[in-house]
Amino acid sequence: MNFKYFKVASLLLALSAMLSACGKSESTATQASVETVATRVDQFQGVAANQKVAVLVGKGTVAVIPHDGSKPTRVQLKGIASLIDVATCADGSFVALDFYKKVWTSSDDGQSWSSKATPEAFRPLGLACGSNNSYWIVGSNSSIANSANRGASWSVNSTGEDAMFNTVQFIDGQTAFVTGEYGAFKKSTDGGKTWATSSIGPEFYPYAALFTSAREGFVTSLTGIIMHTKDGGASWSATKNPTGLSQFGLINVDGRIYSVGLGGTVLSFNGGQWSPVKIENFGAPYLKGVANVGKGSFLVAGGNGAWKVVSAKN
Numbered sequence: 001m002n003f004k005y006f007k008v009a010s011l012l013l014a015l016s017a018m019l020s021a022c023g024k025s026e027s028t029a030t031q032a033s034v035e036t037v038a039t040r041v042d043q044f045q046g047v048a049a050n051q052k053v054a055v056l057v058g059k060g061t062v063a064v065i066p067h068d069g070s071k072p073t074r075v076q077l078k079g080i081a082s083l084i085d086v087a088t089c090a091d092g093s094f095v096a097l098d099f100y101k102k103v104w105t106s107s108d109d110g111q112s113w114s115s116k117a118t119p120e121a122f123r124p125l126g127l128a129c130g131s132n133n134s135y136w137i138v139g140s141n142s143s144i145a146n147s148a149n150r151g152a153s154w155s156v157n158s159t160g161e162d163a164m165f166n167t168v169q170f171i172d173g174q175t176a177f178v179t180g181e182y183g184a185f186k187k188s189t190d191g192g193k194t195w196a197t198s199s200i201g202p203e204f205y206p207y208a209a210l211f212t213s214a215r216e217g218f219v220t221s222l223t224g225i226i227m228h229t230k231d232g233g234a235s236w237s238a239t240k241n242p243t244g245l246s247q248f249g250l251i252n253v254d255g256r257i258y259s260v261g262l263g264g265t266v267l268s269f270n271g272g273q274w275s276p277v278k279i280e281n282f283g284a285p286y287l288k289g290v291a292n293v294g295k296g297s298f299l300v301a302g303g304n305g306a307w308k309v310v311s312a313k314n
Helices: 003-022
Strands: 027-031 046-051 051-058 061-066 073-077 085-088 094-098 102-106 115-116 122-130 135-139 141-148 154-160 165-170 174-178 184-188 196-199 208-209 217-221 224-229 237-239 249-255 257-263 267-271 273-276 287-294 298-303 306-311
Touching: 046 061, 051 085, 051 094, 051 217, 051 287, 051 298, 061 306, 085 122, 094 122, 102 224, 135 174, 141 165, 174 208, 174 217, 208 249, 217 257, 249 298, 257 287, 257 298
Parallel strands: 046 085, 046 287, 122 165, 135 165
Antiparallel strands: 027 073, 046 051, 051 061, 061 073, 085 094, 094 102, 102 115, 122 135, 135 141, 141 154, 165 174, 174 184, 184 196, 208 217, 217 224, 224 237, 249 257, 257 267, 267 273, 287 298, 298 306
């Protein structure tokens, strides 16, 4: 008997099992219809899109909506999960942020997901995918963390201050922005190695942020105020929100900025002011997720399983 052969074979089998475990799916996908891919108990918290699909994330569930009109998929995550944000990486993969200190990754257009733990030291609240498909998260204790290996390990930058960061965005490989509680504003011009600190305003509590360039950006708030900068955050001005309702998400569609929020509101920024967008036969208690799905359209999603593809011509 060739014991050397069996020893090598055993090692190869063990290695194969380890690799399989590392990439093992922690989800179950079921084909659905437009009517059944979401239910009234779903409370969608975020939307992201790549070239093929949009993914809507919420408590333990991901709804996958193909752009080509083919059948959607409803994905159930295993264990306890509450997804609060989702982003698209440059390679087309998705990463979702779990309130329970995890990131969930999908590299097959949202059909299967696997998780990795985030740093235990802080509660994650916001997510972005940076250069080279790096993961960036922000959260409690004024913390910023990044992972260069899809969540396998993390580098944490934290001041330990009792304040929450809730948004992070990379507009290119070097320029990034973070917003947070008490009007906190941070900017990096070296890919997140260092951060310069300034303020949007001491009584401002940001919720969503969108920069369209290194100079121009918008930040929404729970009070309904939407702030606007044209100089990279050096100065800010309040823009008028005619609804006065809290705004939870922002998107740039072919150069026009849209905001979504409480009461299912959708606003369009044009000529320096916000105007309500009327969507026929659609209602939601709130909208939090919004993503550009191409061809001059964007997808909105929110409470009670509400979602809809909206034409930017509205």
